[in-house]
Amino acid sequence: MSTPERRTRDKERTRRAILDTAERVFTERGAQVSLGDIAAAAGVTKGGLMHHFPSREALVQAVYRNSAHRMWDEVRAHIDLSENRPGKFTRGYVRALTGDSEYLVGAFSVTGLFAVLGPPAQDEEFSRRDARAWDEAFAADGLPEGRALAIRYAAEGLATALSTPYLTPEQLTVARAELLTLTEPPWT
Incomplete structure (x- = not known):
């Protein structure tokens, strides 16, 4: 029984x-x-x-929520806790999105989950809360706002280009190093 x-x-x-x-x-x-x-x-x-x-909508919504939670987990897994200076979260984000997280590399690829399903239209409230949480995490990271935004979206662009012929491994290495350098003080 x-x-x-x-x-x-x-x-x-x-x-x-x-x-x-x-x-x-x-x-x-x-x-x-x-x-x-x-x-x-x-x-x-x-x-x-x-x-x-x-319903199909309930399944798609659950897949979105699950992938959002996994993205948070992947970024957190790539934060170096010994880095006791501003930008620690952003550096983890860059690392996760530029090749260190197999899950995020796949999800952001041009044929990955985010491209296939498109924006989460069915769950706007969850999306707003998740977006706000990302904004708050980056704001709390100690980097100047404009710099954090540029790094964040550049990392996402690199993640999307990883599986294409438009970004070579050498270019990824150079771009990733530059983004990580941008997270380090002093900022002007």
Whole structure:
């Protein structure tokens, strides 16, 4: 007999498997892939998928939220805690987006999750909160605002160009080093 705790764990594991599979299948086959195909790839029935995500919109929204949380986790994982000076968060962001995070390299690629699904139209409130949290994290990092914005969006541009012929590994190395240098004081 299964215990309520075991059923909850299994339910969470199934939900996680569906989310991870949906992200992979959306990336591989496009945003219009059927829910039946996602369910089959996740090893559940379409009814099982619909139990966790009652609509396509609910699944896409959950994939967006999951990817937003993973992006935060990836950036935090690339922060060097020994760097006790302004710009620590921004340097972690640059590192994560310019090749140190396999997940973010894939998500930002021209065929990655963010390109395939487009902007998260279904969950504007979550997007506003997430954008505000990123803005606050960069503002608290101690860099001048304009510099932080330039570094942030340059890193995102590099992340998008990583899988294209328009950015060579040598160019990435030079650009990444320059962005990291821009995070260091003194600023003028």
